[in-house]
Each structure stands twice: as C-alpha cells, then as structure tokens.
Amino acid sequence: MKNQILEILRNNSRISDEEIAVMVGATPEAVKAAIKELEENGIIIGYNTVIDWEKTENEIVTAYIEVKVTPQRGQGFDKVAERIYQFPQVSACSLMSGGFDLFVVVEGKTMKEVALFVAEKLAPIESVLSCATHFVLKKYKDNGVVFNRIQKDEREAVIL
C-alpha cells in the first residue's frame, strides 16, 4: 500500500486521504497512519508546489552552479555540502560524478543578488576551489511538469 500511496502523492500531493483510501482499497484511517509513518521515517520529506514564477510579479532567478571542492579528511564532501546547503538561497545541492563535485541550485530575486551570493558566500568557503555559474533563461519542464502548456480537452464528440 505504501508504494501505491507514494505513487499517487508524487503526482498530486493535494489529494485527500479519503480519495487515496478508495484508490488503494484501504480505510482513510489506515492511509493517514501510513502517510504519517512515511513522514516519520523520512521517506516523505516534504510537499512542494510547482510554480511558474514568471507569471507572477515576484520573478525568481535561478542559477545552476558547478562547484569543485577539495574533500576534507575523514568527512569527504558531506561537511562542505552541509555548509553550502544551509544557506536559504540554496534550493538544491547534490554530490556529482564527473567533472565537478557539487551541483548547487541557487535562487534569488535578481541576477545580481545571485552573483553576489556566489562571490561573497559560496566561493570564499575554504575548500571550494571553483564555481561555474549558469543562469536559467527559461524553464521548459520542471518536476515532471511542462511549463506554459494549458491543458485543454480537445477531444471531439464522436459516436462510440
């Protein structure tokens, strides 16, 4: 049942416990308990909304930053990653294979704000060797959702 619940919530976290219960063939109480357990076990760790900020007054600038670091003795990359992801400006941070080490996503109100964050906060961190900042110009798809596509039912009436 837990896998079914995760499958449902992954696509629509606003769906009610009652509806999930019908879909997985359980009681709403059982679903509630299962979700609570998933949360407590750190399997469900948050509920997000995918927003196209461009359509609002408060536009958001996003930058993807490739960071190279020197790993620290005994702690590998975890320590420096932690120093980085604690900043509220950082919305995502992952350890990568390949040509660089950490992939950091930074959000800000303006390009300048993001650039300053990189120059003043990120780059000076002791073990950070280099940062390559790439600004997002346009989002086409995020979190499995395509932007700027209004879903309209275009099916015509046929006799069947």
Next chain:
Amino acid sequence: MNIRQMIKPHILNTPPSGIRKYFDMINEMKDAISLGIGEPDFETPWSIREEGIYSLEKGKTFYSSNAGFIELRREIARYMKSRFSLDYSPTGEIIVTVGGSEAIDIAIRTFVGPGDEVLVPEPSFVAYKGCVMFSGATPVPIELKAEDRFKLQPQQILDAITPRTKMIIMGYPNNPTGATMDYEDYKAIVEVLKDKDIIVISDELYAELTYRGNHVSIAQFPEMKDKTIVINGFSKAFAMTGWRIGFACGPSEAITQMLKIHQYAIMCSPTTAQFAAIEALRNGEPEVKKMVAEYNRRRLLMVDGFRKAGLDCFEPVGAFYVFPDIRSTGLTSDEFCEGLLKEERVLMVPGNAFGASGEGFARATYATSIDNIREALTRIKRFVDKVKAG
C-alpha cells in the same frame, strides 16, 4: 430526382446515433464536464509520436503492402504470442487495418449478407449493429443482464440461435459496461459454440485495460481458434485513437478474403501510424502500464462516487467505463442524462444508446482527470439527491 429515394434501404433504415444531441447541448455550455467521450485523455506516449515524426522526416511517405508492413505484422505476431499466448503467422494470418473499426467492418462483410443473422450481445459498441445492417444481414440482439454482470450466458446464445445464425460479435472488455469475461465464463460459451457453424468476431480493443487478472481471449480455446477473428488495436491501449490503426488476426483463409475488401476499399492503413505502431509494440509497454495504473485509480474513485451518490453500480474491471444503474431515480436513461446535463452540466451517455437492454443505465468514462471526476461526482450526487427527494 429525389436523391433520398435512391439511397439503399439498409442505410436509410439504420438510425443515426442517439447521443449526438447531448454533444450538441454540451458544446453550448460553459463549465460543463464530459464523461461522455470514449477515448483516452492521454496523449500518445512521446517515443511513439516521435517514431511517426521520424518516418515523415525520412520521407517514408509511400504505401505499405496491403496487409501492412511486414515488420509491423511481425511485431503484432510477437505481441499476440507474448501477451495472450495466441499464435498467428505474420504472413497470412494478420492484417493491419484503419483502426479496429475497419477490421470489424471487413470481418462482417466477409462473412454475412442478406438472409444471415448475426448475434449481437447488448449493450455494446454501436458500430457492431450498424456494420451488420450495412452488410444487409440482420442483427439479433441478445440482452445482457446486470444480474449476470453483463457477461454473456450460454443459454442466451442457445435461445437466440436460428438456422440462419452465422456470426456472433463479442466485445470484452466491454464498452459501455466495463464487463470482462474470464476463462470460466468463456468456457461455458465455448461448450455451446464449439460445434456450430458460427463465426466469432472477438473485439478485444480494451484487452490491455483489464484491472483484475489477465485478459482472456476466446481464441485461446483450441476448439474456437479456427472460427474466431480477433480484433485488436492501438487506440485504447496506447492512446492512439487519431492515428487510425488496428489489426485483425484469424485463420489465413478468412484473412485472405478480408484482405480483398481492404485492398480495394482502403489500400493500406496510414504508414505514419504503422511506423509509430511498431515503436508502440517494441517499447510502449512501460507507458501502457502507467496509464493502466492511473485508469485503475480513477476507476475505483468513480465506482465509489456513484455508490455514495446512491446509485447501484457493479464493479467494472475492464475498459474505462462505469455503468451505474439509475433506475432508483425513477427516471429513464434519457431523462436522467438530459436532466443531469441541463441541471448540473455533466454529460453521461444513456445506456439505451448501446442497445435496448442498456435502458435503466448510463455510461460514464473515467478517461478524464481526477479533478474532473471529483467535481462531476459531486454534481451527480447533488442531482440524484434532488431527484430522489422529488
């Protein structure tokens, strides 16, 4: 000249579809929800669309052989074998058609004509009866019963057979009831049909959309294989309705004759669709699984919603339709659907549109978003409560 007088009686006497008026009404409405459309709401999976696009880019714009590209027929043979344990030879026992629709038409025309009777269990897909009438043969309805969960019963066949009976057309998983036939159900039917000279047309377009157990084909019974034409396709399983592609499998003697009609009337099915269909059979399965999982969740939600709205509703385990019993409202199917559309702006299709035995029922499809289903069920409940309160 009065052109009407020139038209064949077979055509004139075939009634136009009874559901047109509802679609005309809903087109005038704002904020209406249609549970009336019998096709997937998913777009064709991208890898399949992309194969179609590539074929055009590469200039593959020519006819295929009449029976369809041999690569596609090979994929169909492989699919029928691996999915349904049915052996058909890509050369001679498979024909690629313009949708399951064309396959139904040419199968009927190959076997029956004036003087022949064709058993058509109802409620069922409206094209069966129409195509039988165009062929000049006489459709003989068999009234399926809600008590039997709309499964065909052997005695019903025996009661309907006459010396002129030459064919029976079955469609499971069923449109509009969502009913399926499992192995035991078919076994009883096979007992009756096995030593009769009656051709079986088995329309299995919804085979992939089976939510409990595996789809069973009547052709899996060795006694039946040499008198059954299996019809399947891509429209429902792979969300490819607009591509117009499907296929028929059967004994080579029959397929060869069906191919003649197809050759002269159609030439070949659209080649862009054929290239896309090859990709669908090669790599489409994971996407089909995803769609089926989503349909299944919506199905459970919808059945639950109808029951909570106070309508009896047997659990359909195939296709993407729910067929609630609306008799407790005291309304006819037509009154129910017209009232629901006018008062709550929700479109369902009256059960009698699929045959007289569908009276007292209405069809809703869950090939629409969960948001739509949720809102529609709220409105339906409000409507039923109001009608029942008088």
